[in-house]
Amino acid sequence: MGFGGNNNMNIRRTLNEIIKIIKDTIFPAHCFGCDTEGKFVCDDCYRTLDLSGVFCCPVCHVHNETGRPCIACTQKIYIDRHVAITPYTEDALIGDMMHSFKYHYAEDVREVFARMIDDFFSSHAIEVDAIIAVPLHRRRYVERGFNQSEIIAQFVARSLHIPIVHNLIRSRHTRQQAKLHRDERLKNLYNAFTIENPHELVGKRILVVDDVFTTGSTVSECAKVLKEAQVGEVVSFSVARG
Ligand SMILES: [Zn+2]
Ligand SMILES: [Zn+2]
CATH class of the missing domain: 1.20.5 (Single alpha-helices involved in coiled-coils or other helix-helix interfaces)
Structure with missing residues (x-):
């Protein structure tokens, strides 16, 4: 140049x-919290966020120290463990931040998530080989203009110094999960994801990144195809957990 x-x-x-x-x-x-002019989340409100981590069974939500499913729940989900930074509450500060992140063009709120991720990983080690963002279908990507999971994944990659890989592809357009019941969600996701170049993932520990974890059905479906591609371990990570 x-x-x-x-x-x-x-x-x-x-x-x-x-x-x-x-x-x-x-x-x-x-500020989303106190309405003070200046930042989207002022330092005082930032300190009210609980960044101590959510570690519980991804299926039945019973608390434990690892985020692994309990023995009775192992058969119901394909992820090996789930880790979130903070509990999700729709009508609290984190809910406003997520809403703005997803549906409005508020670029600066992204930096608050970056700060949360750096703060969280400075006191919580996670050992993985590569990061995968839960992919959006091309059609939804065009509607929205960005993939919120990809943005979170970039902050995690920067914080952990671990590369993002793009082997997981959304192969089928699905209806919005939030509008469906649990049974419908699983049917909706059937064959929604495929793996490209599966040999690159054999035996690897993969961190699958999403913005919010609720029922976990989307991430579990991702984990299913990753496991079929001989991935060693699938750890699910989200900023918030519903
Ligand atoms: Zn504030
Ligand atoms: Zn359980």
């Missing part, structure tokens, strides 16, 4: 900064 390219990049960066200043002036950020 010559001088022209660098100049163009500098101009673009300057433009982005100007746009940000204008945006902040017209639509100043207000």
